[in-house]
Amino acid sequence: MSINRSLWLQSYKEEAIPDWICPACSLGILRPVKNSFHTAWDSYSEQTNNTPNFEHEVVQFRYIVMLQCNNEKCREGVVSAGEGKFVPKLHYDNKGQQELLFIDTFTPQYFVPPLCIFQIPAECPEAVARHIRSSFKLFFSDPPASANYIRKTVGAILTSKGINQYSYPKGKQITIKLHDRIVEFEKSKPETAKKLFAIK
Template sequence: MERKPYSRYFTEDSTPAWKCPSCHSGLLKLSKENLLRRQTAASAAEQRQDFSEFEWIKTKVAAMFVCSHCGESVACAADGWVDEIYGDDEYGDIQRDWEDRFTPRYFAPPLVLMDIPEDCPEGVASHLQTSFSMYFCNPGASANAARIALEVLMDEWGVPKDDNGKTLTLHQRLQRLPPAYSGLEELLLAVKWLGNDGSHGGNLTKDDVNTLYDILEVALHEAYDKKKDTVLAKARAINQTRVKKP
């Protein structure tokens, strides 16, 4: 899944290509009439000083987006700031101006940040939704929630939690995958390591979480996406009809 749009800020006149979390088809459009912003106390105090600059302004923002396809409403909490921009005036001269820009911190419902197969167990998908909800404000917690999804996945696959009464770590469980999923061990171990970094206070970035999502996305599709098998069966059927008789 392409996640570059989710690393971008939005403005009153421009919204990145954020997909609707409900229908997954439409794009979110900012409802300007429902955009609220207020300066932080520190920013307001600075603006009362004679030496203050517009670029110092910091705001807290509440925004509402609407899906272009299904009409779903998506709430957003964001941090705002003012940036200097340049353009040409009507005479072709360079003109200086300022623009309000907003960095999202939270969406409700959360945006969907990886492709989850339809047959993925509900418990796994639920923890991934929790991961998505914290992606913008706390990447470490987001990675940790994905790690919990991995624990649930082990339960779904019947991987034991203990051995003769001794609790198995997630790492040990991943080394005991059923034969049908044994080829996914390397991928899932990488997800575990990144999730560990999140749970142990590592300074994970959104790029780190993107990597985790990329790896887990491939693993889940290998496990649950039946499209490959369906297409392969069709290909075999075509080939069989073309086989030359001796």
């Protein structure tokens, strides 16, 4: 279950969209549909444009783009939206003179349908896979919430392995702490339990 980290950790330029894998077929690459990339500056950037207070570094804008799988047997469509800004870059012209350019740079926040950050194994229990898919939805827009869903998979994994979620002292249902459940699981699968502790 490897992850190509370079696809998820970088902002990008319009002409250099990352090779995101299609979430439908997992084979094709998502490519921008012609003339579907649209941007709009935020209110403050619009108001200060063409004024003495204008600074490229503080410009913020929004973008939306339609992507399509290049696998002819799939052709899934994906919408992406996010934020953008100008990033300064030093450049030398053909006379060797240094000049400062500002490059449009985009950071995705949403994909519909969500991208698969990694492939979920076919044998993965549905209760576990459901939490993983939920984490994918929030991966770009809310990383802490995305991580919470990954942590929820720990409990789902333990349940799928037959580790009790509840105890019933005197007939009363009590939720067993996740830590205690991992400790119980550790008795039979110590190496796997170490990984669950790390995720927890």
